[in-house]
Amino acid sequence: MNTAKSRCLGAIAIGAILLLPATLALAQTDSGSDVPAEVVERGRYIALTSGCNDCHTPNYGIAEGQVPEELWLTGDVLGWHGPWGTTYAPNLRLLAAELDEQQWVEMTHSLRARPPMPWFNLNAMSVEDAGALYHYIRSFESLGEPAPDYLPPGEMPAVPYVDFVLE
Incomplete structure (x- = not known):
């Protein structure tokens, strides 16, 4: 085998060995279970x-x-204000950390939420897809703070918020 080819194959092998722990870490969720x-x-x-x-x-x-993936699904302080009051998108990492996979799947199939959450789409998600979503979220560390609490109709949110005007 020529020297250049040997060096190239050696570099590939070393790269694969160095990436193996990262690959295994990705597949192991915070819950400690091994997931493909x-x-x-x-x-x-x-x-x-x-x-x-x-x-x-x-x-x-x-x-x-264009938000770094390590910040995904950490919730938001942006309020969604309308006739229902003001809702906030919860921190899914903190939520998933409180549930096991079965509880997560049950939640996705029974959730009823205020706008703009399309809970009816989540209810239709297959058990397999809901489980995969859970394991993806759990592959991250729990990061961030809980979202602000829901505000009832008539109570004005602090900025920032999106105002839904329905006429």
Whole structure:
């Protein structure tokens, strides 16, 4: 084998060895259970394409989705104000840390929430997809603070908030 080819193969082997712990860490959730990397990646895909970040990641829409992944799903202080009062997107990392997978799946299938949360879409999510989303969220450390509490109709939120006018 020529020297250049040997060096290239050696570099690839060393790179693979160095990346192995990171790959294994990704597949192990905070809950301590080993989860196949494909399940975690499926959960990432679901979070990304289902619009979870739109509300549950600070400044995601303003930044056109260019928020570092390590900040995803940490909740937001942006209020959503309308006839129902003011709602805030909760920190999903803190929420998932309080639940096991079965509790998470049950929550996704029974949730009834105020706007703008599309709870009816979450209710329709398959058990497998809800579990994958859970494991993706749990692959991160619990980070951030709880979202502000819901405010009833007539109580004005502190800024910032989005005002939904329904006529």
